[in-house]
Amino acid sequence: MTDTPPEPTALLSCRGLACTMGNRTLFTNLDLDLPASQWLMLTGDNGSGKSTLLRIIAGLIRPSAGDVRWHDQPRRAGDPDWHSVILYQGHASGWKDTLTARENLLQQAWLDLGAAGDHGPAVDAALDRVGLGRQRHLPFLRLSAGQRRRVGLARLVLGRRPLWLLDEPNTALDTDGQVLFAHLLDQHLVAGGCAVVATHLEVPSQRDARVIRLQAPARVRAAA
Secondary structure: OOOOOOOOOEEEEEEEEEEEEOOEEEEEEEEEEEEOOOEEEEEEOOOOOHHHHHHHHOOOOOOOEEEEEEOOEEEOOOOHHHHOOEEEEOOOOOOOOOOEHHHHHHHHHHHHHOOOOOOHHHHHHHHHHOOOOOOOOOEHHHOOHHHHHHHHHHHHHHOOOOEEEEEOOOOOOOHHHHHHHHHHHHHHHHOOOEEEEEOOOOOOOOOOOEEEEEEOOOEEEEEO
């Protein structure tokens, strides 16, 4: 008789999460466990709570019930130590239209990596990696939708935080961009990181995802 190997220890865990907006319950009694080197795909219709769940995990808003844990330690909204663990990228890019792709990424690098040191060479290398080397000095406003999304991919190239929380990161990407995103995700997982990704598109990752499908208004269906 072969013993069943134990489940890997979760880095990120959530217990009994619930969220109510006004008189509408988005989800309730939501549990999840995410070990190192694994990723979770959030799917569901528009308005089912995918973005809200990411923001709760990121500590940007408080859940109606339940808690978020990292290494089994509770994490709260507004906790700077928790924010230092997370690379959160919302569906709205947050990039400044009048700044160039390089200037935007430099500002983000100062936040993600710290103010010390010259991040210019790393930013240039990241832009080259995602195919924006020739567009680095263009204002963000002049970039196409796919190129704007690739600025977000460049941030992932620079990222050194163990938990990625990504909201529709592959929207507007062409086929090459989809493959690039999957490759960056796989590299992050191989290095021991983990990720929660809200998406309605297939991700051509080499690593199977755990899946949670949110269904408005109040039902949650989970699949391992």
